[in-house]
Amino acid sequence: MTAADRRVGIVLVSHSREVAESVARLAAGLSGGGDTAPVAAAGGTPDGGLGTSSDLVSAAAASVDRGAGVAVLVDLGSAVLTVKALLAEGDELPEATRLVDAPFVEGAVAAVVTASAGADLDAVVAAASEAYAYRKE
Amino acid sequence: MLDADFFRRWMTIAAAVIDREADRLTELDSPIGDADHGSNMQRGFAVVRASLxxxxxxxxxxxxxxxxxxxxxxVGGASGPLYGTLLRRAGKALGDAAEVSGADLARALRTGVDAVAALGGAAPGDKTMLDALVPAVDAFGEGDFTAARAAAExxxxxxxxxxARKGRASYLGERSIGHQDPGATSSALLFGALAEAAGAGE
Structure with a gap:
């Protein structure tokens, strides 16, 4: 397996399917196109409503796990609590899965760009968290 | 002593009570939340009952x-991971004993409530489910089901x-004042169901 096959996976968990999918597209689009790290959106409930589905989160994490770890970015409320609860149980998510404390959109872009460049999980998490430091005024 | 039948009865009664009170929970969740607490809890507990x-x-x-x-x-909302954590941690604390005492249940519920506080980062007084759960567990002692229900209510x-200092209601600031918290209300329903399962009188 080459290094490119073992990139960190990114999961984007939002209350809304549209938000999660759009941010995933945005982040992949801004990471230079071509061969990006695996990104999966887990937004809304299975029936398309607003909320968080632990099944969708688990499936998304499994789908991007290449053995290099999975970084999970979340928006708010039940998205945060659901991922924390899943991590606390220990057996629902791939082994090296981390909840990233980061702004959702900016953090997702930073995470996908660094993961696509082949950075390890610590570096991906750090890059996403550093997005908080970017001041807009 | 309390066996598996007792705990199944608790969950079955809880499902029936949540089902009956779902509209009221959603009504309470309308002015300060996103008006889905009743239907979320109803869906979750219906699945709990079916799987048990x-x-x-x-x-x-x-x-x-x-x-x-x-x-x-x-459940789909924040109450899913919160109540899920409460019950899972309490269940884990009970281990694999076939029967548990009131004191065992008291310790297990305390462990579960502590896990809820850690997960949500809330404390009593923040206008959350902890405002019912913490006094209920305090009042439960070594198995006083009636006192726990009264304290939760x-x-x-x-x-x-x-x-409100946590969750969506906290965005409303002062406008959250004057409304009963839906999560604390459903927590009181769960302790009501627990008392009913134990046969405690009204």
Missing amino acids: DKEPPDTPGAVLMLAGRQLIST HGAEATIPLL
Whole structure:
């Protein structure tokens, strides 16, 4: 397996399917196109409503796990609590899965760009968290 | 002593009570939340009841762990991981004993409530489910089901004048004052169901 096959996976968990999918597209689009790290959106409930589905989160994490770890970015409320609860149980998510404390959109872009460049999980998490430091005024 | 039948009865009664009170929970969640607490809890507990019927676990701990797991995966709102964590941690704390005492349950519920506080980062007084859960567990002692129910109900009512500091209601600031917290209300329903399962009188 080459290094490119073992990139960190990114999961984007939002209350809304549209938000999660759009941010995933945005982040992949801004990471230079071509061969990006695996990104999966887990937004809304299975029936398309607003909320968080632990099944969708688990499936998304499994789908991007290449053995290099999975970084999970979340928006708010039940998205945060659901991922924390899943991590606390220990057996629902791939082994090296981390909840990233980061702004959702900016953090997702930073995470996908660094993961696509082949950075390890610590570096991906750090890059996403550093997005908080970017001041807009 | 309390066996697996007792815990299944608790969850079955809880499902019926939540079903009956779902509209009221959603109504409470309308002015300060996103008006889905009743329907979310109703969906979660219906699945809990169905899965306990389908494959009844044979220990108290296993009943609560299965119920908690179903709530995390089916509720869809913040109450899913919160109540799911409460029941799973309590279930885990009960271990694989076939029967547990009131004192065992008291310790397990305390462990579960502590886990809820850690997960949500809330404290009593923040206008959350903890405002019913903490006094209920304090009052439960070594198995006083009636006192726990009364404390939970009182705690839920006492959220009315509080300012919300966690969750969506906290965005409303002062406008959250004057409304009873839906999460504290459903917590009181769960302690009501627990008392009913134990046969405690009104």
